[in-house]
Amino acid sequence: MALLSPSRRLRRTPFSDGVEAAGIKAYTVYNHMLLPTMFRSLEEDYHHLKQAVQVWDVACERQIELRGPDAGRLMQMLTPRDLRGMLPGQCYYVPIVDETGGMLNDPVAVKLAEDRWWISIADSDLLYWVKAIAYGYRLDVLVDEPDVSPLAVQGPRAEDLMAAVFGDSVRAIRFFRCTHLPFQGKDLVVARSGYSKQGGFEIYVEGSDIGMPLWNALFEAGKSLDVYAGGPNLIERIESGLLSYGNDMTDDNTPHECGLGRFCNTHTAIGCIGRDALLRVAKEGPVQIIRPVEIAGDAVPACDRYWPITAGGKVVGRISSAAWSPDFGTNVAIGMVRMTHWDPGTELQVSAPDGIRQATVRESFWN
Amino acid sequence: MALLSPSRRLRRTPFSDGVEAAGIKAYTVYNHMLLPTMFRSLEEDYHHLKQAVQVWDVACERQIELRGPDAGRLMQMLTPRDLRGMLPGQCYYVPIVDETGGMLNDPVAVKLAEDRWWISIADSDLLYWVKAIAYGYRLDVLVDEPDVSPLAVQGPRAEDLMAAVFGDSVRAIRFFRCTHLPFQGKDLVVARSGYSKQGGFEIYVEGSDIGMPLWNALFEAGKSLDVYAGGPNLIERIESGLLSYGNDMTDDNTPHECGLGRFCNTHTAIGCIGRDALLRVAKEGPVQIIRPVEIAGDAVPACDRYWPITAGGKVVGRISSAAWSPDFGTNVAIGMVRMTHWDPGTELQVSAPDGIRQATVRESFWN
Numbered sequence: 128m129a130l131l132s133p134s135r136r137l138r139r140t141p142f143s144d145g146v147e148a149a150g151i152k153a154y155t156v157y158n159h160m161l162l163p164t165m166f167r168s169l170e171e172d173y174h175h176l177k178q179a180v181q182v183w184d185v186a187c188e189r190q191i192e193l194r195g196p197d198a199g200r201l202m203q204m205l206t207p208r209d210l211r212g213m214l215p216g217q218c219y220y221v222p223i224v225d226e227t228g229g230m231l232n233d234p235v236a237v238k239l240a241e242d243r244w245w246i247s248i249a250d251s252d253l254l255y256w257v258k259a260i261a262y263g264y265r266l267d268v269l270v271d272e273p274d275v276s277p278l279a280v281q282g283p284r285a286e287d288l289m290a291a292v293f294g295d296s297v298r299a300i301r302f303f304r305c306t307h308l309p310f311q312g313k314d315l316v317v318a319r320s321g322y323s324k325q326g327g328f329e330i331y332v333e334g335s336d337i338g339m340p341l342w343n344a345l346f347e348a349g350k351s352l353d354v355y356a357g358g359p360n361l362i363e364r365i366e367s368g369l370l371s372y373g374n375d376m377t378d379d380n381t382p383h384e385c386g387l388g389r390f391c392n393t394h395t396a397i398g399c400i401g402r403d404a405l406l407r408v409a410k411e412g413p414v415q416i417i418r419p420v421e422i423a424g425d426a427v428p429a430c431d432r433y434w435p436i437t438a439g440g441k442v443v444g445r446i447s448s449a450a451w452s453p454d455f456g457t458n459v460a461i462g463m464v465r466m467t468h469w470d471p472g473t474e475l476q477v478s479a480p481d482g483i484r485q486a487t488v489r490e491s492f493w494n
Numbered sequence: 495m496a497l498l499s500p501s502r503r504l505r506r507t508p509f510s511d512g513v514e515a516a517g518i519k520a521y522t523v524y525n526h527m528l529l530p531t532m533f534r535s536l537e538e539d540y541h542h543l544k545q546a547v548q549v550w551d552v553a554c555e556r557q558i559e560l561r562g563p564d565a566g567r568l569m570q571m572l573t574p575r576d577l578r579g580m581l582p583g584q585c586y587y588v589p590i591v592d593e594t595g596g597m598l599n600d601p602v603a604v605k606l607a608e609d610r611w612w613i614s615i616a617d618s619d620l621l622y623w624v625k626a627i628a629y630g631y632r633l634d635v636l637v638d639e640p641d642v643s644p645l646a647v648q649g650p651r652a653e654d655l656m657a658a659v660f661g662d663s664v665r666a667i668r669f670f671r672c673t674h675l676p677f678q679g680k681d682l683v684v685a686r687s688g689y690s691k692q693g694g695f696e697i698y699v700e701g702s703d704i705g706m707p708l709w710n711a712l713f714e715a716g717k718s719l720d721v722y723a724g725g726p727n728l729i730e731r732i733e734s735g736l737l738s739y740g741n742d743m744t745d746d747n748t749p750h751e752c753g754l755g756r757f758c759n760t761h762t763a764i765g766c767i768g769r770d771a772l773l774r775v776a777k778e779g780p781v782q783i784i785r786p787v788e789i790a791g792d793a794v795p796a797c798d799r800y801w802p803i804t805a806g807g808k809v810v811g812r813i814s815s816a817a818w819s820p821d822f823g824t825n826v827a828i829g830m831v832r833m834t835h836w837d838p839g840t841e842l843q844v845s846a847p848d849g850i851r852q853a854t855v856r857e858s859f860w861n
Contacts, residue, residue: 136740156523252619263630373503
């Protein structure tokens with residue numbers, strides 16, 4: 128692995144001092160910001176995440192704030208998910224599409240009030256799209272990036288750690304719901320969510336100045352829980368079937384291809400910019416779809432480019448994420464597979480950098 | 495320095511195989527793509543760039559193509575630079591601003607024909623802004639990212655190397671002009687431009703398949719010229735006063751603050767989205783401006799965050815890029831300084847991570 132050159136452009140976060148003190152070994156760059164990827168080793172971090180509790184600097188999940196009388200209208204223009212029934216305090220996973228139905232981002236939208244939303248974004252400058260749409264349509268809405276940096280607490284002991292810092296009321300927060308909880312005199316939005324299947328919370332830290340106090344409070348309270356610093360773990364997220372924008376899908380893909388059709392209410396999401404383009408794919412279905420794929424053999428190398436998936440020598444898809452899973456004793460992967468070969472159980476070949484390997488389409492890894 | 499975790503999301507380029515074979519040591523990430531920053535050491539790369547010739551993988555300067563009857567109108571909406579006099583075959587440095595006059599990018603626009611442009615972008619997803627403006631205004635224009643990857647040839651021997659591969663006609667290309675030159679049966683756009691002050695060219699490699707053939711042809715032809723792989727060099731670009739979007743300026747800054755007022759024809763750039771907002775700053779001038787700053791003492795550490803600039807204990811600006819210059823025997827830096835302290839020769843203090851240092855505002859480092 129090569130080194131990452133430091134620069135101001137790759138933004139530090141309110142938690143970077145804590146990340147460095149915890150012995151960060153590797154980063155990725157996400158929304159022009161440092162995202163920790165490895166502290167001890169990918170496998171040690173993975174086992175620890177599944178057994179204990181980790182604090183993740185996910186400040187790179189930048190927020191786009193929509194505020195004003197047209198905030199709700201603008202939000203619906205961005206996504207084919209029908210938002211009419213959404214209540215303040217709810218979080219929705221919302222595919223964002225352009226006029227061709229291509230995905231521009233796959234964020235979580237947080238409805239704070241009827242006229243105030245946060246969009247917690249994946250890795251693309253969605254702010255540019257949203258600002259220009261608001262401008263082109265002359266909407267009465269403020270669109271900007273507030274000083275809000277999410278901190279995630281993930282793992283089986285996450286609830287105990289959160290209760291130790293925020294009190295037992297965190298235990299009542301339901302999945303993908305959020306509430307306001309006080310910390311050092313500030314009310315912070317706390318949601319039960321996060322980019323793992325180990326359970327946990329995301330704290331939307333408003334104001335960089337309380338970043339390290341909160342980080343330190345979590346580590347102080349978590350001593351008996353074996354708390355450690357972590358980050359989204361490549362192995363765990365593939366096992367759990369969590370997609371990554373930019374890895375597994377791009378603006379070339381519709382939500383339906385990404386298996387996100389259940390988040391598209393294309394008929395009723397009136398106002399959605401990509402609605403016309405998506406009506407046909409919603410009716411006829413996609414011709415390729417993202418699937419979990421098991422790859423045989425020893426541990427695969429790092430998947431830093433698409434690996435072609437073939438059947439009888441013909442390309443029928445591509446792998447976009449892959450890792451050796453110690454718990455499953457096999458390579459887990461995520462790939463896009465054409466209709467002719469997407470049934471679970473289908474045997475395929477994957478052209479990994481070290482040679483051709485047998486592979487099998489799976490329904491899921493996690494159940 | 496920490497490691498950079500590989501993933502598909504951090505895109506490889508058509509030249510990555512060559513970059514790896516040349517012994518890449520460090521990358522940065524730019525437009526979701528790998529940008530080489532160091533091959534031997536920052537200082538060795540720097541001396542070599544100033545003495546010989548380097549081939550740079552700058553594929554991360556992604557292109558936005560505008561094509562169709564409204565291409566010119568859209569291009570003028572994006573920038574306060576008056577484009578009426580621009581001819582096909584010319585390249586213009588164009589600040590791109592939003593409706594508040596804040597900079598969204600600082601690309602080079604290449605006018606290929608009256609109805610066809612490439613925007614060669616700095617590090618932000620400008621495509622999202624341009625697509626949404628075109629959509630909101632119902633313009634007749636195609637906007638997308640074509641398969642075009644710039645390869646730069648920089649250094650005092652750049653012209654000789656280019657002539658060896660493309661023929662002597664490259665010598666006639668004037669600064670910031672481009673022409674079409676054949677390579678292996680394809681016509682490539684070649685411009686005299688690049689992100690150094692050592693002279694050179696940028697080849698807009700259209701079609702990933704000819705990336706490595708061209709890379710190899712340049713290294714084969716350059717053996718006697720001491721050609722080596724390189725990349726934008728932190729030291730050289732600060733010495734040369736070349737700004738970096740995301741480092742030295744963000745969407746918080748107007749072009750005038752960045753010393754780019756000469757690229758703003760705010761009165762006559764009719765149609766520019768940020769024109770109203772910029773008229774006042776064009777008339778009254780900015781209250782802070784980017785300046786070269788010399789920082790006293792030994793070599794500064796890496797500048798990975800803003801360093802406050804103070805005068806008498808009061809903050810009057812911030813340093814955003816800094817490096818030790820072996821040739822100048824001092825630390826060179828780029829900072830934003832308030833009007834009260836921006837005159838060349840002004841003595842200031844810089845709060846570097848290792849302590850407070852004396853600093854001096856300079857007119858420029860390079861003349």
